[in-house]
Amino acid sequence: MTLSTNRRTLLQSAAAFGTLGVLGLRGQPLKAQTTPQQGGTFRLAINDFDSGETLDPQVNESKFMQNLQYQIRNALIEVGPGGVMVPELATEWSSNADSTIWTFKLREGVEFSNGQPFTAEDAVFSLNLHRGEQSISVIKSLMAGVTDIQATGPHEMTITLSGPxxxxxxxxxxxxxVIVPANTTNFDEGIGTGGYILESYEPGVRARVVKNPNYWKEGRAHFDAVETLAIRDVNARTTALRTGEVDAMNAVDATTAQLIQAMPGIDLIQVQGKMHYCFSMNTAETPYQDPDVRLAMKLAIDREDMVSKILGGFGSVANDQPISSAYPYHNPNLPQHSYDPEQARALMQRAGFADHRHVLHVSETPFAGAVDAAQLFSQHAAAAGINIEVAREPEDGYWSNIWGKTPFFASRWSGRANEDLMLTQAYSRESLGSWNATHWDNDAFNTALIAARGEQDEERRRELYWECQRLIYEDGGMIAPIWADILDAKSSNIATGEEIASDWDMDGNRASERWWFAA
Incomplete structure (x- = not known):
């Protein structure tokens, strides 16, 4: 297998740093300072962005936009390290006996960056953006079960669901x-309750925010300013970090991670979590409508080889299921799909597609090394007589023009706060036409998923979520060969908390709020 130009260049440029250190299984331990320091401008390089993005919360998809939104705005609930849900603008929440009515107590004394006080009306407006036929929200499917949202007090909101x-x-x-002021029409003004105030934003290029002097959250948002830079190329991000042009970067290329660790004054951050790299088949299109074809493709990939060559060991073999062992309801009992070229060949022949040309659409946008991974998959599949042609697509617009729009394409899924979010957003009937990129519609899966949401018995809920994973593993359109460790890098003069969140990279996309310059 030939390394891409970017990887080869980085290997050459890093050679001058001498003998490589060896990372432990959990990567380099990070120690937090006792007292966070205030001040400085934090410069953050992000690989995932789009030149057509706006600050409308309905259409937040890229990591650049998620980082920026969390800089200037808050959600009702935050995901902390370990996947624990932490009160943010909501201070507490509770439901009735069958979990169909939820009441949220909201934080008092909070102001938006324009001086307007935060109330329940703002929360109701913000959540209603994601409901109704006219909504263009990326989480419209997750809000489909909401039948009513009411402000039941100045700082209380009640949400009614169609089912448990x-x-x-x-x-x-x-x-x-994230919460915006009620009746907002120009989201690009960036009004929010977050730790920083928007100063400038150029889509697909950069954003700059400055410290909010009236931020309500104690012990957060330590920098005077944050500059978020859109840098797609992993070599360019790495060079910017090495030369001091940026202070942190996301999406380190796993095959060069040890080289980065060896660079003086740079820390590699490795977090094991929920992220999986995958290749997705549109099950509504030929030939991927055929379950034999889908299974053949799952057996035509050498997973151990992927972990070694694409992840450089910074990850583990996955099994075509989206729920990792980091989730409470991970199903550990599914027989491992292993590389079996002869069985893959037989299945493809039985389906009548032995001579089919599979065009795999890919760019580096889904994950660093995606192009190399696609080429490696093509080599594996060739041993089964399966012809995979790799089509490299433009980076800009990959999520909007290629992902979910072509029959066969590279993808990546980061973590979600719980199993229902992951399964609903990516595989349910509710998400057809949005985030269900494989267009998979399985009656048994949808029935089990809905039942799991309202199941009060712990053991029965576990069985239902296990069944959901089994159905995806056996019948779904996702080929998930590897669990990928989250790999970020930062300057050694940046301090972090003792734990780094594992749901997304860059500390859950909240590094700007959680990190600080060391004294």
């Missing part, structure tokens, strides 16, 4: 649910 959902509060952790 014991995990509903997790929806309100998502970046799309």
């Amino acid at each position: 959902n014991s995990g509903f509060p997790a929806v309100l952790t998502m970046a799309a649910t």
Whole structure:
């Protein structure tokens, strides 16, 4: 396998740093200072962005936009390290006996950056953006079960659901649910309650925010300013970090991670969590409508080889299921899909597609090394007589023009706060036409998923979520060969908390609020 130009260049440029250190299984330990320091401008390089993005919460998809939204706005609930849900603009929440009515107590004494006080009306307006036929929200499917949202007090909100959902509060952790002032029409003004105030934003290029002097959250938002830079190329991000042009970067290339660790004054951050790299088949299109074809493709990939060559060991073998062992209801009992070229060949022949040309659409946008991974998959599949042609697509617009729009494409899924969010957003009937990129519609899966939401018995809920994973593993359109460790890097003069969040990279996309310059 040939390394891409970017990887080869980085290997050459890093050679001058001498002998490589060896990372432990959990990467380099990070120690927090006792007292966070205030001040300085934090410069953050992000790989995932789009030149057509806006600050409308309905259409937040990229990591650049999630980082920026969390800089200037807050959600009702925050996901902390370990996946624990932490009160943010909501201070507490509770439901009735069957989890169909949820009441949220909201934080008092909070102001938006324009001086307007935060009330329940703002929360109601913000959540209603994601409901109704006219909504263009990326989480519209997750809000489909909401039948009513009411301000039941100046700082109290009540949400009524069409059916039981014991995990509903997790929806309100998502970046799309950040709170804006009621009746906002120009979202690009960036008005919010966050730790920073928007100074400038150029889509697909950069954003700059400055410290909010009236921020309500104690012990957060330590920098005087934050500059978020859109830098797609991993080599360019790495060079910017090495030369001091930026202070942190996301999405380190796993095959060069040890080289980065060896660079003086740079820390590699490794977090094991929920992220999986995958190749997705549109099950509504030929030939991927055929379950034999889908299974053949799952057996035509050498997962151990992927972990070694694409992740450089910074990850583990996955099994075509989206729920990792980091989730409470991970199903550990599914027989491992292993590389079996002969069985893959037989299945493809039985389906009548032995001579089919599979065009795999890919760019580096889904994950660092995606192009190399696609080429490696093509080599694996060739041994089964399966012809995979790799089509490299433009980076800009990949999520909007390629992902979910072509029959066969590279993808990546980061973590969600709970199993229901992950399964609903990516695989349910409710998400067809939005985030269900494989267009998979399975009656048994949808029945089990809905039942799991309202199930009060712990053991029965576990069985239902296990069944959901089994159905995806056996019948779904996702080929998930590897669990990928989250790999970020930062200057050694940046301090962090003792734990780093594992749901997304850059400390849950909240590094700007949680980190600080060391004294």
